[in-house]
Amino acid sequence: MKWVKDWYLSDIILLALIGVFFGIIFLGTNYIYDILAAVFAPLGLSQIPNELLLGLWCMPGMLAGYMLRIKGSSVLGEFLASVVEMLFGGQWGASTMISGVLQGVGSELGFTLTRYKHYDWLGLVATAATTTIVTFGWDLARSGYAKLQLWLLLLFFVIRFCSMFVFGGLLTRAITDLLDRSHVLKKTHTN
Amino acid sequence: MNPSLKLLLLLIVALEISFTNIVSLNVALVVLSIIYLLACRVKLRTLLWLLIVPLIPAIGLWSTQYINGTGQKELMAWVLFTRIYAFVFTGATLTLTTDVLALADSLEQNCHLPSKFAYGVLAAYNLAPKIKHEVQVIRAAGLMRGQTLSFWSPQLYFKAILIAINWSQNLAQAMSSHGFVEDAPRTHYRQIQIRTSDWVILIGGVLLLQVGVFVMPWR
Known part of the structure; x- marks a missing residue:
């Protein structure tokens, strides 16, 4: 249990x-x-709002990884956010925690693949991409995406990546820039 | 039932129904959960609310499969529709009947979760009403300067994180000054035990689920 000591x-x-x-x-x-969702439902496209907003719901993980720069902070950040959401009476129950872990692992992978060295645009694009891929894999089973037509899958995937990049990349960067300028993260930031 | 084992059982159920396509199994889980919730004296109004809240996402998933699916569209549409309700109602058996403090105690004592995680998350969770107020304060302060802070404004998150940093240090200090030592063994005032009956319910529940998934000739 060495990782416990890092926290x-x-x-x-x-x-x-x-x-x-x-x-x-x-x-x-x-x-x-x-x-x-109600507007898109008659077209059979009501997953589009979900894809559009998913990046926002995955942001705590990507932001935690980018801001704290401790190994495992994405997983823990997203997981804790999902636990809190579940305890709040978020209606999705235990499946929130499963999604939380997967989203966290997805975000963490981006930083792992860039060896925890690229806290720049490369790292942000990588984490957006891995979060998209991991959560999409989960939705293939959970939300029945595996049974959808291919063009729709591609559309969902592209929208999801854009959403991850906008919220997890652009917004995260804007937030951490503000934090940098106010020098509140001196102790954890290295570059 | 012991909160940790209940959580484990619900996680297993949620994982397994994510990979099975049986409408009747999902419905059976919803019915079982409703019986359990009624036995725990959950208000009817709350149950009704649980039926209404997931309706839009459920219809959304249903219509997505029904219109744009491949293969057995109709079956898959109903599987996803009922799956959402199975998630909501099985989840409610934990969130509506189990005390958060008991869950944290149980995770620490029964599952040997390091106490700093159990108490740290609990401390943050208990501040939720104050945090709700604080978000309103941030927004009101923005409005006074003519800034509308929405969920896409970096400033809103920036201010929230500043407060979180401040409070986290205060809370951690407060906890240490009350005698909380990280990574030190603790004794417990509120003892939470795992009884044999808890194990029986967990193992019985998992076995019953397998019967439902693999043995029952549904429909």
Whole structure:
């Protein structure tokens, strides 16, 4: 259990607090999702709003990995966010935790593949790509994507990647730039 | 039932129904969950709410398969429709009936989760009402300066993270000053045990699920 030692109590509380904060900010997006899903449902495309917003829901993991730069912070950040969401009475129950772990592992893989050295655009694109691939694999089974027509799958995949990049890449970068400028992350940032 | 074992059982159920395509099994799980929830005296209004909330995503998944699916479109559409409800109702058997504190205690004592994770997450979770208020404060402060902070504004997250950093250090300090030592062995005031009956329910539940998946000639 060596990894346990890398984590201090304040880091754990920080990630959990960020999970709660983001969860509360995201609450409003549920209504947007519902309205959009209802609009797209008659066309059989109601997964499109899900794909559009998924990047937002995966952002805690990508942001945690990019901001804290500790191995495993993406997994822990996204997992804690999903646990908090589940405890809040998020309606998806235990499956939230499974999605949380998978999204976290997906985001972490991007940083792992770039050897935890590229905290720049390369790292962000990599984490957006791996998060897209891992979550998409899970949806092939869970949301029945495996049974859909190919053109639709490709469309969903492209939209999902764009969403991951916009929220996990552009927005994460904008947020961490603001944090950098305010010098609150001195102790963990190296470059 | 012991909270950790209940969580484990629900995770196994959620994983397994994600990979099976049996409508009746999903419906059976929903019915079982409703019986359990009623036995735990969950209000009817809450149950009704649980039926309404997932309706739009469920219809969405249904129509996606029905219109754009391949192969057995109709079957798959209903599988996904009922699967959503199975997720929601099995999940509710944990979130509506189990105390969060009991779950954290159980994970720490029964599953040997390091105590800093159990108490750290609990500390953050218990601040949720304050955090809700704080998000409103950030938004109101933005409005005073003529900035509308929405879910795509970096400023909103930036301010939220600043507060989170501040509070996390305060909380960690408060916990240490109350005698919390990271990675040190602890004794427990609230003891949570795993009874034999808990193991019987877990193993019985998993076996029953396998019967439902592989043995029952549904439909």
